[in-house]
Amino acid sequence: MTITENLFENLRLELRRGCLTLAVLAQLRHEHYGYTLRKALAKRGLEIDESTLYPLLRRLEAQGLLTSEWREEDKRNKRFYRLSGDGEQIFVQLLEEWQAINAAIHLTIDNIQ
């Protein structure tokens, strides 16, 4: 990997990090377990590695943004996640922030073009 490619990869990961959290919170307004959440996000064009998504769910739960429960489905015990009360509030705030940033970036790009 060249220095430029490496730099791009680092910036890309940095850019994605916050967006992934927002996408996961958005998707978890409806209950999911890890694998179906990953599939749902991939279906909308947002691929996330297993080794990134599953620990992220744990962290968000530890931060109080998600709640989880073990439940049997299709003869298998699965851990289902959804937004907590705090998570819903923070999701709304983050969404507003993201929309403002997105709009500002579009305006900036349009002005330059």
Added chain:
Amino acid sequence: MELLDRYLEAVRKHLPWERQDDIIAELRANLEAQLEDKEAELGRPLTAGEAEDWLKQIGPPILVAARYFPQQYLIGPAVFPTYWFVLRLAVFWVTILYMIGVALEIAVHTPNWTAVHEGLLHVPEVLLTTGASVTLIFAVIEFMATRYPGRWPALAAPSGEWSPNALPPVEKEAVPGQKPRSYAYAVAEVIFGFVFLLWLLLVPHYPYLLLGPGAAYVQGSPFQFAPVCVQFYWWVVGLNVLQLGWRAVDLLRGSWQGPRRAQRNTMQALGLIPLLLLFTVRDHAWVTLRHPALDQARYGGAMEAINKAIYLGASVVCALAVLQLLWEIGRMGLNLYRKRAAAMR
């Protein structure tokens, strides 16, 4: 699937023990669901090679497990600026103090090149120990700040209590039109000042450092320096120590760019003391004969000529130093007067 079992066991080994079962159970449920989907899509079980590729794509067990740990820095971004500032200060000052200690030790106890060599050889060890100690202290601070966030506000969030009004004023150029002294220049001044001081302390023990091959001639000559020359020497050493300390303090305070006129004038005024001390010697006899009774007739004339030459030289140097000091004081007074006049308008 046996390979999946082995994979999950390998992940388990790297997980925090109190959460191992919970995490592995969840990971197993997710991966088995994924495996079922893959097999349903293919209409058959995965081959050994396909299973291997799939698990390789998920990642090495140690990395997968590592993602479940909280992000831990040895020294995180909140503490790092303070750490870097303290590290630079500590390394600089420990080096200076160590070298001054070595210089004094050499001057007082073991004035030889071996002692100098040994002293310098220990510098890397001193630097590494200092760096490691500071790093260890800040690693503990980082750990405590992460674990007990409310109790370490000053270091973890140094932006909390500060006022722009408390910032020092912008330092003006010492001489208009000239660039302010850089940090590297100020550090170099201190380092070379120290080297000069070391050289000065070694000169009495190794006269050839000052006189070169002429040292052997002076040692074998019938002349010797009067005791006032020793006093003169120690005054010069003392002034160099003072100047070195002053510059070092400037560095520590971050005021190396500041105007240095007062410092320069003070050093010039103090520099007159050893010169004037020379003139207190009776008959200006700075050089005397080792054996006056034996050598007076033969070398008496030469001794007088040497003393006259020294007197003449010292007088010229002293006069120039006084004139320069008066000139500088005059300029300071004039600047002060101009500033006051400007302020009155």
